[in-house]
Amino acid sequence: MTLRRLPENLVNRIAAGEVVERPASAVKELVENAIDAGASHIDILVRDGGRTQITVTDDGKGMSRDELPLAIERHATSKLPDDDLQNIASLGFRGEALASIGAVSRLQLTSRRPVDEEAWMLSVEGGVIGTPCPVAHPVGTRIDVRDLFYATPARLKFLKTPRAELGHVSEAVKRLAMAHPDIGFTLNNGERDMLRLAPSQGDLLGSRLERLGAIMGRDFADNALSIDAEREGVFLSGHAGLPTLNRGNAQMQFLFVNGRPVRDKLFYGALRGAYRDFLAGDRYPMVALFLDVPSDALDVNVHPAKTEVRFRDAALVRGLIVGAVKHALAEAGHRASTTVGHGALAAVQSGSLPMGGGGGGYTGGSSFPAGLAERAASFFAPGSGLEAPLAAPDAFNVGVAVDEGEDLSDYPLGVARAQLHETYIVAQTVDGIVIVDQHAAHERLVHERIKKSLEQGGVSRQGLLIPEVVEMDETAVDRLNGRADELFELGLTIEAFGPGALVVREVPALLGDCDIQGLLRDLADDLAEHDEALALKDRLGDVAAKMACHGSVRAGRRLNATEMNALLREMEATPHSGQCSHGRPTYVELKLADIEKLFGRR
Numbered sequence: 001m002t003l004r005r006l007p008e009n010l011v012n013r014i015a016a017g018e019v020v021e022r023p024a025s026a027v028k029e030l031v032e033n034a035i036d037a038g039a040s041h042i043d044i045l046v047r048d049g050g051r052t053q054i055t056v057t058d059d060g061k062g063m064s065r066d067e068l069p070l071a072i073e074r075h076a077t078s079k080l081p082d083d084d085l086q087n088i089a090s091l092g093f094r095g096e097a098l099a100s101i102g103a104v105s106r107l108q109l110t111s112r113r114p115v116d117e118e119a120w121m122l123s124v125e126g127g128v129i130g131t132p133c134p135v136a137h138p139v140g141t142r143i144d145v146r147d148l149f150y151a152t153p154a155r156l157k158f159l160k161t162p163r164a165e166l167g168h169v170s171e172a173v174k175r176l177a178m179a180h181p182d183i184g185f186t187l188n189n190g191e192r193d194m195l196r197l198a199p200s201q202g203d204l205l206g207s208r209l210e211r212l213g214a215i216m217g218r219d220f221a222d223n224a225l226s227i228d229a230e231r232e233g234v235f236l237s238g239h240a241g242l243p244t245l246n247r248g249n250a251q252m253q254f255l256f257v258n259g260r261p262v263r264d265k266l267f268y269g270a271l272r273g274a275y276r277d278f279l280a281g282d283r284y285p286m287v288a289l290f291l292d293v294p295s296d297a298l299d300v301n302v303h304p305a306k307t308e309v310r311f312r313d314a315a316l317v318r319g320l321i322v323g324a325v326k327h328a329l330a331e332a333g334h335r336a337s338t339t340v341g342h343g344a345l346a347a348v349q350s351g352s353l354p355m356g357g358g359g360g361g362y363t364g365g366s367s368f369p370a371g372l373a374e375r376a377a378s379f380f381a382p383g384s385g386l387e388a389p390l391a392a393p394d395a396f397n398v399g400v401a402v403d404e405g406e407d408l409s410d411y412p413l414g415v416a417r418a419q420l421h422e423t424y425i426v427a428q429t430v431d432g433i434v435i436v437d438q439h440a441a442h443e444r445l446v447h448e449r450i451k452k453s454l455e456q457g458g459v460s461r462q463g464l465l466i467p468e469v470v471e472m473d474e475t476a477v478d479r480l481n482g483r484a485d486e487l488f489e490l491g492l493t494i495e496a497f498g499p500g501a502l503v504v505r506e507v508p509a510l511l512g513d514c515d516i517q518g519l520l521r522d523l524a525d526d527l528a529e530h531d532e533a534l535a536l537k538d539r540l541g542d543v544a545a546k547m548a549c550h551g552s553v554r555a556g557r558r559l560n561a562t563e564m565n566a567l568l569r570e571m572e573a574t575p576h577s578g579q580c581s582h583g584r585p586t587y588v589e590l591k592l593a594d595i596e597k598l599f600g601r602r
Contacts, residue, residue: 020100022159023050023148024168029097030143031176034058036091037141040199041184047170049162053190062113062141066131068122068598070550071109074099082376091260098143104155105148111141117447126151170194174215175261178254178288181211209239212288216252219245222287225332227289229324232316240325241286242332243579252286258293260300262309270318274325277447278576279583289321330575346471412572413587422557425564432591434568438559441571441578447581448574450491450508459491462509470517471501476524483527494520 015059020026027044037060040423047053047179061069074096094498101107101304102124112119119137123130159165166189170401177197187195197214200207205226213221224239238256255267267289275285408414414427414434415577425436453459472480480487491508504516559567571577571586580586594602 012162020097020104020148022168023054023165024172026054026101026105026145026148027056027169028052028172028176029101030054030056030093030145031173034060034141035176035180035183039140043188044169044173044185044187045190046166046187047190049159049165050145050169051156051159051162051165052146052149054148055142057136057140058140061138062116062119062139064109064113064116065120065132068109068111068120069129072098072102072107072122072124072129101145101148101298102129104151106146106150108144108146109141110135110137110143112137112139114139129575147601166194175254175256178208178211178215178376179256179259179261181207186534202514203463205237206298208237208290212239216286216288220252224286225328227324227328229320229327231320231323232313234291234320236289236291236320236324238288238289240274240289240328241581242335242584243275243285243329243576244582246279246283246285248283250284253284254288256288256290257298257300257309258291258295260309261307263307264309266314266318267309269320270321271325273318274322274329275583277451277581278329278579283583287325291317293317322507326529332577335578337523411568413568416561419559419564422559425559425567426566427564429589430592432589432595434587434589436568436571437585438557438567438582440566440584441567441577441586443580444577444586445570445574446511448576450592453508454490459489460509461491461493461506463506468504468516469497470504470520471500472521472524474500476521476528477502479527480520481522487523 012388020029023046027046031042031044033054037058038061039058041057041059043057045053045055045057050432056241098107098109103126106126107124108121109124110119110121120132120133121135121137122132149159170187173185173187173195177183177195181200184199185195185197186193197211200210202210205228209221209224212224220239220241223242223245225242227238227240229236250268253271255262255264255266257264269283271287279285285559293311297312299312408428408430411427413436414429416425416427418426419438420426423438425438427434427436450459477500479497480494480502484494487494491506491511492504493506494502494504497503502520504520507514578586593602
């Protein structure tokens with residue numbers, strides 16, 4: 001066989017496979033063009049998941065008649081005036097999008113500049129370019145894409161269902177909308193508006209949070225920590241959610257580099273490092289961060305889809321993200337997300353009795369389980385012996401008297417009033433109550449003490465009166481024994497005791513009377529699961545969490561008033577005490593107004 005040049009239309013279809021992977025890719029490219037054109041509002045219409053129609057309309061600066069044929073040629077662009085790939089100030093720059101889309105679809109391009117009296121339209125069908133003709137159209141550009149991939153049936157077969165493809169389109173539009181809060185967006189599926197976002201007003205930080213709240217949810221806006229940091233000319237801003245506001249996947253983690261939504265392993269790794277002390281391995285925080293990097297320190301010409309970037313100094317960027325997020329989490333103190341309290345109230349309301357606003361009698365209601373209404377009515381009926389007000393039983397004694405002169409405003413987490421089931425502490429605040437999980441709270445406190453001790457030179461050890469022998473399989477014993485020196489620095493002294501056992505002679509003094517066997521087994525499992533070459537000190541948060549879990553106050557231990565209040569005061573003074581080492585909340589706060597609603601008082 002001899003070498004030959006491929007036909008131009010075939011070359012364009014091959015190139016289109018890199019740029020236009022699915023309908024969402026086409027939408028992304030067209031919306032980016034609209035943003036680069038200075039649009040203040042962008043309307044997107046997608047039918048049948050993008051298979052049959054994609055229409056993107058903007059009010060940008062438009063194009064002239066002579067520019068239309070050039071716009072759909074490969075590698076034709078107005079975004080590199082100096083031909084300098086090191087100084088890219090726009091989202092698009094490769095000049096491939098319209099040519100690639102036109103090669104695999106029936107495309108119609110209509111545009112008008114402010115200085116022109118009429119608009120011009122150009123049609124492209126499977127790469128075959130028509131002749132521009134005048135039409136009526138307002139200032140801006142409208143691009144209609146029909147029968148996407150009709151010219152490449154193989155690609156068409158690999159598309160998912162219309163609903164799934166529409167989901168990918170929505171995700172692409174939302175990412176671009178988050179990066180550009182000053183632009184209005186609408187996304188319509190032919191039947192209704194799936195997304196309608198007005199341009200945000202005010203300063204950048206406020207408008208950004210408003211847009212993020214509209215897309216990521218109001219809970220995120222209410223529980224997001226502001227991020228604002230700089231290092232060696234690299235600026236980081238945005239918002240990171242509290243650890244107690246988390247998800248089961250990473251879909252709510254967004255990174256934008258110079259206004260461009262990107263997916264980067266460095267970013268996800270940095271987030272895991274920043275939240276390592278506060279979340280379990282299968283939970284993910286909600287985060288939206290915006291990086292501004294000098295153009296000469298960034299390479300965006302990595303992939304045709306422009307979703308990947310390379311940093312000249314990746315370590316600097318990672319360190320900036322980890323440091324800024326950790327600082328924001330530390331500044332949050334004992335704060336936990338409001339979703340914890342809202343979730344508790346929702347759980348109560350879903351099974352609560354219907355309380356009316358007026359009157360004191362039971363009126364019944366459909367929300368009672370079957371038969372409960374009749375039994376309740378019978379129970380409170382005249383003659384049942386319960387017509388008179390019930391006296392408080394003498395047997396109920398919370399053990400903590402209420403001091404009428406006590407100023408609750410001095411204590412954010414309130415003053416302890418009771419302990420329930422030897423597990424939960426109930427505290428009274430100025431405007432509500434706080435319920436604390438004593439084990440989860442003490443676990444976080446011990447965790448922070450261990451970290452602080454290590455930072456100050458080492459964990460103090462406490463010798464066991466009778467060394468404890470822990471039996472495990474030989475592999476686990478070898479794994480722990482190989483890390484004996486590192487464990488010693490962490491306050492744990494172990495020695496080999498035969499082929500399948502270890503003897504523990506000292507434990508961290510902070511742990512007190514802890515579950516030594518459970519601790520060692522968890523540490524061995526942790527070392528087996530993760531990279532054994534990574535020093536334990538480098539995974540300080542993981543190790544401290546394991547120790548804290550086994551050394552904290554257990555559920556079922558009765559505490560007196562002094563102990564309960566001491567726990568509350570230490571929580572107020574300890575960073576990150578709003579969540580345990582696994583990301584679960586340590587306390588739930590219920591406002592008095594919300595409690596009154598449960599009883600129909602509001």
